Amino acid sequence: MIDLHTHSTASDGQLDPSALVARAASRGVQRLALTDHDTTAGVNEARRAAADHGIQLVAGAEISASWERRTLHVVGLGLDIAQPTLVAGLSRQQAERDTRAALISERLARVGLEDGCARARSAADGGQITRSHFADLLVADGLVRNRQDAFKRYLRPGRPGYRRTEWAGLADVIGWIHAAGGTAVLAHPFGYGFSGAWRRHMVAAFADAGGDAIEICTGVSTVEQESQSARDARRHALAGSIGSDFHSPEQFWLDVGRVRPLPPHVSLAPHAA
Incomplete structure (x- = not known):
């Protein structure tokens, strides 16, 4: 297998x-x-x-x-x-992820998520910060029911916490x-x-x-x-x-x-x- x-x-x-x-x-x-x-x-x-x-x-x-x-x-x-x-x-991708995390944190602060970037970095524990980390914080703070709800309401394209990222081609x-x-x-x-x-x-x-x-x-x-x-x-x-x-x-x-x-x-x- x-x-x-x-x-x-x-x-x-x-x-x-x-x-x-x-x-x-x-x-x-x-x-x-x-x-x-x-x-x-x-x-x-x-x-x-x-x-x-x-x-x-x-x-x-x-x-x-x-x-x-x-x-x-x-x-x-x-x-x-x-x-x-x-x-x-x-390394270029990781720098872009750091920039994206800071901007997502700023946007989610407007809907009530406090200190998102630092908390996401702590949750990542040295790994990459992803949208899933922010989804888990939204769940933990009672702003959504689950990860799926977090993406649907805040983290997908067109939602308040989404930030389009310009990755490498x-x-x-x-x-x-x-x-x-x-x-x-x-x-x-x-x-x-x-x-x-x-x-x-x-x-x-x-x-x-x-x-x-x-x-x-x-x-x-x-x-x-x-x-x-x-x-x-x-x-x-x-x-x-x-x-x-x-x-x-x-x-x-x-x-x-x-x-x-x-x-x-x-x-x-x-x-x-």
Whole structure:
């Protein structure tokens, strides 16, 4: 069993890298990629834990990219995490995240969230500050019922706490991944809320920019969506990838390894086999 898209406390996951690896091993995962948002900070800890549990750890990251005034996520697999181009690129992303966090905090202060930036930084505990950290603060302060409500009311595009972020361009992000010897995978293609035409436009643009693979089977994808993504992969000569997008044990429907295998006639992404 493989799972090539998971998150730890190095970004917005709830398990530290060692605990994530232990959970993966207990669920029969034999090959696991740690793909935290715009960081590889948890990879070395996860790699040590993977050796202890006898599973293969694929060094990765889920990198945000700007495309057509929208944000896409590109999973890098098989990364040399010390490669200078990648390190510089992720540093740029982290600086942008810090700027975004300060602006989100300012905006949420207007709806009653106090000292948001400092509290989010504390909750992140050295990891990346994400919108999920602010969502949890909104829940803790009784301003919303749950994370889903926080995003719906405050943190999605067009809402009071949203701040559009200008990430690096799609071709740049793919270039960082390739410079680090990795495979660039378009994450959760049905997860952006695009129409069919826009989704096809996105996949074509990703392939044209040098992308290598598309995430076909995810924790929430339907069989129909997986079949469509497999057709997209074949149309654009892309390989396929599999990933639960695990963040928390509480989201049992996204648990580590809870993902279907690739459909027939799609090759597994390099660095995943």
